[in-house]
Amino acid sequence: MLRTCCDRIPFLLNALLAGLLVCATALAPAAHAAPPVPAGTPVIVDTDCGTDDLLALAFLLARSDVHIEAITVVNGMAHVPTGAANVLALLQLAGRTDIPVYAGSSVPLSGHAAFPAAWRKISDELPGVDLPKSQAKQQGESAVSFLVRRLSDSKRPARILALGPLTNIGAALRQESYGAQAIEELVIMGGAVRVPGNLGDGGVFKTENKTAEWNFYIDPLAASIVFTSKAAIRLIPLDATQQVPIHADFVKSLQGGAKGTLEQFAAQVLASDDTAIREGYFYAWDPLAAVALVDVDVVRVTPMAIQITMTGNDQGRSVETQGSAPNARVALTADAATFRREFVAALAAALAPKPQSPTAPPAAKAPPAAPSQAKPRAAAPPAKPPAAATPAAPASPANGRP
Secondary structure (H helix, E strand, O other), rough: HHHHHHHHHHHHHHHHHHHHHHHHHHHHHOOOOOOOOOOOOEEEEEOOOOHHHHHHHHHHHOOOOEEEEEEEEOOOOOOHHHHHHHHHHHHHHHHOOOOOEOOOOOOOOOOOOOOOOOHHHHHHHHHOOOOOOOOOOOOOHHHHHHHHHHOOOOOOOEEEOOOOOOOHHHHHHOOOHHHHEEEEEEEEEEEOOOOOOOOOOOOOOOOOOOOHHHHHHHHHHHHHHOOOOOEEEEEHHHHOOOOEEHHHHHHHHOOOOOOEEEEEEHHHHOOOOOHHHHOOOOEEHHHHHHHHHHHHEEEEEEEEEEEOOOOOOOOEEEEEEEOOOOEEEEEEEOOOHHHHHHHHHHHHOOOOOOOOOOOOOOOOOOOOOOOOOOOOOOOOOOOOOOOOOOOOOOOOOOOOOO
């Protein structure tokens, strides 16, 4: 009897190991997808109001399945006061003056880095873009104060789409250390992981820094705070966005929209970036991040440990560190055809809206939650109607970014 039991030990051990392997495989996180987010989960958009930011906002405003809870304006491509005014005008155009807009700080948490003045002028003035005068006003509360208050309510998780330097979010997480736990997912456009940076794109900005992307270069301290916060981060870096260049045929596919529509607005915004588009250094930076927010399949992500270089010739570099626990899911590839279909289809389907009256948002405060890492979730991909493609668009002023 003893011998029989001993003879069965190897069999039992093998069965046990096989079972453990199956469980580990089933529980392992996928390298390219995320669980779906329930419909209506609120989205906070943090933006520096560059032209590509406004395209991203236009896409989200055109989607009836996206609930934008608030827009926070951060220093970056546009100056904060004019950026906030442009966002309010876009909301007026979209008939969404019920969405509150909060202005953030006009300076980074560290240093004095800034986008080139010529690019900022275009983002401030939006030449050739027809926008109505807004009936709404920006909120009296600051962007950081709003984020601290909002993220202290762990019972109301939110997604955040960060399209500019991370100054507002970094400042909020520095004040409300448990705030990361109220973030269901933080989708960030920024960084360059396995590709060169873009500070020298277009030859406007002269620098020896060949590794940083603009958003992280402007405020590396804020980026570092965010990446060490334990927030559930999905990063859309240059690795992915450089696979989605914006060409003249894409611009052409948005032309012909009726007056007063988001489609016409997008075509006019892209016309202001005509030189960068013709010279081949304009990409779907923030629009790709916006599409990825609602369709996880437009990018493929890999868990990574990302560290931000704070100073020196590589200031703002996003470094992939080996041997550390992952703190972000990083998009290394993107499906350009899917992006174009979804972006064009959303704007083409958005009709000129009826204007709404501005509404003040409710205030809320809840005690902070105990620390734990939130699990990122994303919405199920929508239907993907076909897009049109035709040849070249006319010339107009330049801007390169992000």
